[in-house]
Amino acid sequence: MSNDPLLQPYQLKHLTLKNRIMITSHEPAYPEDGMPKERYRAYHVERAKAGVALTMTAGSASVARDSPPVFNNILAWKDEVVGYMKQMVDECHDHGAAVMIQLTHLGRRTRWDKADWLPVVAPSHEREASHRAFPKRIEDWDITRIIEDYADAAERMQSAGVDGIELEAYGHLLEQFWSPLTNDLDAPYGGSLENRLRFTMEVLQAIRDRCGEKFIVGVRYTGDQDMAGGMGKDEGLQVSHMLKNSGLVDFLNIVKGHIDTDPGLTDLIPIQGMRNAPHLDFAGEIRAATNFPTFHAAKIPDVATARHAIASGKLDMVGMTRAHMADPHLVRKIIEGREDDIRPCVGANYCLDRIYQGGMALCLHNPATGRELEVPQTITPADTKKRVTIVGAGPAGMEAARVAAERGHTVTVFEAADQPGGQIRLTALQERRREMTSIIAWRFDQCTKRGVQFHFNTFADMDTVLETNPDEVIISTGGLPHTEVLEAGNELVCSAWDILSGDVKPGANVLVFDDAGDHAGLQAADVISETGAKVEIVTPDRSFAPEVMAMNLVPYMRNLQKRDTTFTVTWRLMAVAKEGNQLRATLGSDYGGVTRERIVDQVVVNHGTRPLDDVYFDLKPLSSNLGEVDYDALSTGAPQTVTRNPEGTFRLFRIGDAVSARNTHAAIYDALRIGKDL
Structure with a gap:
């Protein structure tokens, strides 16, 4: 038996968990019609196959x-x-993984105009900032029926064979009763802490009455709301003891903070550039005080931190949830002594941010996550070995090289720069986003292990490619900033890339025209404002940076609002002209015939990229597919079989920003879909 603390079994009541690593409850938004069908099942089964001890589904499943x-x-x-x-649970059990599900009533953390347009209920009329619904103050008959709803849902889950359930408290209805900020009820459900916990205890008792003493039940809750007037650390510790002493709970799952605002959510579930495991010691304090089974997850992305959490006795089970989105085979690689092969979570939070935008959770640099039905998490060797030539070593090119190498092909990569990375190199120059380099570093390491030949400082043209006598050619040359968007004065502006690279020094009074709405515009504004410059961010959109989703926006705002920064929405930069040693910027509006002017000393434009695609079009007439991609096959995971030019000696594909300006995930997804069948 291994002496690795992470690989020791853990006994939770009657349930033996085979190691100390769990996936905490989360909702990747994969259900169909509210049901965990094939996509949902495939996602959890993939991780069960790879050795995780406990996978918690839903975040959270609605009981009412x-x-x-x-x-x-x-x-x-x-x-x-x-x-x-039941089907999902049975399949996970076949691989030795336990399965639980998190249940909740959202209370005010939802909207009245969803589903059946029913009133939102809470123990006060206080609105939650994030979801904006003004709730109805809960009545006695609401309490009665919701307790019954919890018990009914728990019984359904027991019938499905789950190993246990977890009640979600923090931010949801249970905690809305706990917190003085959201409970202004009179006794018996308001006032003292005991009264505020009464509803929770009645829910737990109803579940016990329905499901019995042997059924495993836990609570995920905050031990400290960390907000003025809320439930503080002292009351949180009292709650911890009350839950333990109730005899109704089998484990505690600890978080710290509040989630009623984007900044609050981001502090509770930290993202890129924020400290790893910031609440681990806090969870350890509760475990030490209660001597009760304690689980915890919050930015524990690496094995070393997880191992410390268990070895130090701070936790009984450590949650590595986003880490398992990046690499579902994390546990298997630990067991096999291949920790250096684990695809790292870079904290980009593309997973969580996407669900709040109405999409399904995706990992920025593992496009197979959530798509296990269409594309593989493990690349299989090809029957026939080929020569694959790739031009460009950004995220698309590096993924193409990795996948082709894992297929067993002979791979050659040409890159004009002196190292791989592409646009990610610019992103990672800012300290807060340096974790992004791991996207490239991991792929470079995987490629090096498989013998990929890299040629840096090489601007590959058609002849360079043809000299490799390729069977497959992939063009991943990316794009260059497009700034020629003005009626006049295009020559007087610089790009966001110019600022991020350091090729152009920030001015003292700067207008940033952001017509792409992605990270580059805000990151350039952040870099400029850090120098003490005055910055105005102008966008024609009705909100700024719409492509930078909620939690990723938080660090930018915390920096920019401390500085001399102004946000101007619904205005478009029309023209720039010289005004002595200054610049006169003319703004117009898509809404009507009005203009405004600004006098600044620098104008920065962020308008995406245009493809750097000359070598692709040079090679296109020589290729067997004439560069054509079968979109039906690409979309369904089938191989590419297009032949348009029988005389062609190689197939040609173009991926990533060499096609059009998109994002890192799109570039890597292109590469995986094309490369997996080469």
Whole structure:
């Protein structure tokens, strides 16, 4: 038996968990019609196959019709959920993984105009900032029916064979009763801490009455809301003891903070550039004080930190949830002594941010996550070995090289720069986003292990490519900034890339025209404002940086709002002209014939990129497919079989920003979909 603390079994009541690593409850928004169907099942089974001890589903499954999810969650109040859950549970059990599910009533953390348009309920009329609904103050009959809803949902899950359930408290209805900020009820459900916990205890008792003493039940809650007037650390510790002493709970799952605002959510679930494991010691304090089974997850992305959490006795089970989105085979690689092969979570939070935008959770640099039905998490060797030539070593090119090498092909990569990385190199120059370099570093390491030949400082043209006598050619040359968007004065502006690279020094009074709305515009503004410059960010959109999603926006705002920064929405930069040694910027509006002017000393334009595609078009007439991609095959995971030029000696594909300006995930996804069948 291994002496690795992470690989020791853990006994939770009657349940033996085979190691100390878990995936905490989260909702990747993969359900269909509120049910965990094939996509949902494939996602959890993939991780079960690789050795995780416990996978928690849902984040959270709704127990009641008047708790409509604001994104695509499991509906635990429907009887039909039992069959779908049972199939997933049985498959995970076949691989030795335990399965639990998190249940909740959202209370005010939803909207009245979702699903059946029922009133939002809470123990006060106080609105949650994030979801904006003004709740109805809960009545006695609401309490009675919701307790019954919890018990019904728990019974359904028990029928499905889950190993246990977890009640979500923080931010949801249970904690809304706990916190003085959200509970202004009179006794017996308001006032003293004991009264504020009464509803939770009645829910737990109803579940016990329905499901019995042997059924495993836990609570995920904050031990400290960390907000003025809220439930502080002292009350949180009292809650911890009360839950333990109730005899109704089998484990505690600890978080710290509040989630009613984007900044609060981001502090509770930290992202890129924020400290790793910031609440681990806090969770350890609660475990030490209660001597009770304690789980925890919050930016524990690496094995060393997870191992410390267990070895130090701070936790009984350590959650590595986003880490498992990046690499579902994390546990297997630990067991096999291949920790250096683990694809690292870079904290980009593309997973969480996407669900709040109405999409499904995706990992920025593992496009197979959530798509296990269409594309593989493990690349299989090809029957026929080929020569694959790749031009460009940004994220698209590096993924293409990795996948082709894992297929067993002979791979050659040409890169004009002196190292791989492409646009990610610019992003990672800022300290807060340096974790992004791991996207490239991991792929470079995987390629090096498989013998990929890299030629840096090489601007590959058609002849360079043809000299490699390729069977497959992939063009991943990316793009260059497009700034020629003005009626006049295009020559007087610089690009966001110019600022990020350091090729152009920031001015003292700067207008940043952001017509792409992605990270580059805000990151350039951040870099400029850090020098003490005055910055105005202008966008024609009705909100700024719409491509930078909620939690990723938080660090930018914390920097920019401390500085001399102004945000101007619904205005478009029309022209720039010389005004002595200054610049006169003319703004217009898409809404009507009005203009404004600004006098500044620098104008920065962020308008995406245009493809750097000359070598692609030079090679196109010589290729067997004439560069054509079968989109039906690409979309469904089938191989590419297009032949348009039988005389062609190689197939040609163009991926990433060499096609059009998109993002890192799109570039890597292109490469995986094309490369997996080469």
